[in-house]
Amino acid sequence: MDLSGKVAIVTGSGRGLGLAYARELARHGASLVVNDVDQEAADEAVAAITDDGGKAVAVVAPVGPTETAKSLVTTAVETYGRLDILVTNAGVLRDTVLWKMSDEDFDTVIGVHLRGTFTCVREAATYLRGQGEGGRIICIGSPTGQRGNFGQTNYAAAKAGIVGMVRTWALELARANITANAVIPVAATAMTDTVPYFKQFSDAAERGEPVPFARRVLGFGTPQDVAGLIAYLASDAAAGISGQAIGAGGDRLTLWSHPEEVVTAFRDGGWAASDLESDFASTFGQSLQSVGQPMPEPPADAAPSPEAGS
Structure with missing residues (x-):
């Protein structure tokens, strides 16, 4: 896997998944533009990549505004002479149930995740089309956007929207x-540490305990477990x-599958409300779709002990 000569932008790459993506792309030879809202985190990300022998510069700005998207692309082109790869990872959470969610809670998450993805991809795609050598757009989704999750109206809407945009952009x-x-990651991050179900496994992994239930059944591991997929999708092989x-x-x-019709029924003249009342259950009842992310109960011997290793 050789990304030598390629130039990549990774938004939200000061920490967590974004940093893992950026370091993996650099490890395979790409030159990086990292991004974060925190100057210290951005500087540390650049240092981590350069200490590994890679090339990186930082743009410290929140994604969402068109000005940030333009700055990211301009920095890539002015620093390295081109652009090949964009990974839109930046995100925030403002979790609460529907009836407690404020306009600000909703707008903040939509602005960073959905608008931020849109503005960055629009700017990168415009440049890549002009450059005329193809390119790679990789947008980060979430299981919440695929299936929904309690308390995450804003996040679910943004992540579902990202996958919809990706299909259109393709x-x-x-x-x-x-x-x-779109990449749908499941990994231990500061965000998942707010969920007790996942935190028990990330804490156990930090203590050096094996967590086979989390890694196999839940598909839950470290940011580095996702980074290989990012590098592959960024490569010529993909x-x-x-x-x-x-x-x-x-x-x-x-x-993940794309949404598809699972049952189709016809009635001459169309479906009146009375027809639906009499026939909906028998026609569709056995095929109604589940919602939410199933969280299987860990077997007794798989659940980490909170005190173990302490």
Whole structure:
């Protein structure tokens, strides 16, 4: 896997998953533009990449505004002479149930995740089309956007929207040989540490305990477990893959389906409310779709002990 001569932007790459993505791309030879809202985190990310022998510069700015997107692309081109790869990872959480969610809670998450992805991809795609050598767009989704999750109206909407945009961009950018894919990661980060179900496993892993249930059954591991997929989708080897939602986490790799009709029924003249009242249950009742992310109860011998290793 050789990304030598390639130039990549990774938004939200000061810490966590974004930093793992940036370091992995650099490890395979790409030159990086890292991004974070925190100057110290951005500087540390640049230092981590350069200490490993890679090349990196930072743009410290929140994603969402068009000005940030322009700055990211301009920095890549002025520093390295080109752009090849964009990974849109930046994100925030403002979790609360629907009836307690404020306008600010909703707008903040939509602004960073959804608008931030849109503005960055628009700017990168415009440049890549003009450059005329193809390119790679990799947008970060979430299981929440695929299935929903309690208390995450804003986040679910943004992440579902990102996958919808990716499918559209795969169509629009195909003639320019620019691929667009969504990655659905499951990994221990500051965000997942707010969820007690996941935190028990990340804490156990930090203590050096094996967590096979988390890695296999849940597909939950470290940011580095997802980074290999990012590098692959950024490479020439993935030129034929576009418009896909691909999950990664722990020991597991998954390909998510696109929404499809699971049952179809016809009635001459269309369906009146009375027809639905009499026939909906018998026609669709056995095929209604589940919502939410299933969280299997760990077997007794798989659940980490809170006190172990302390």
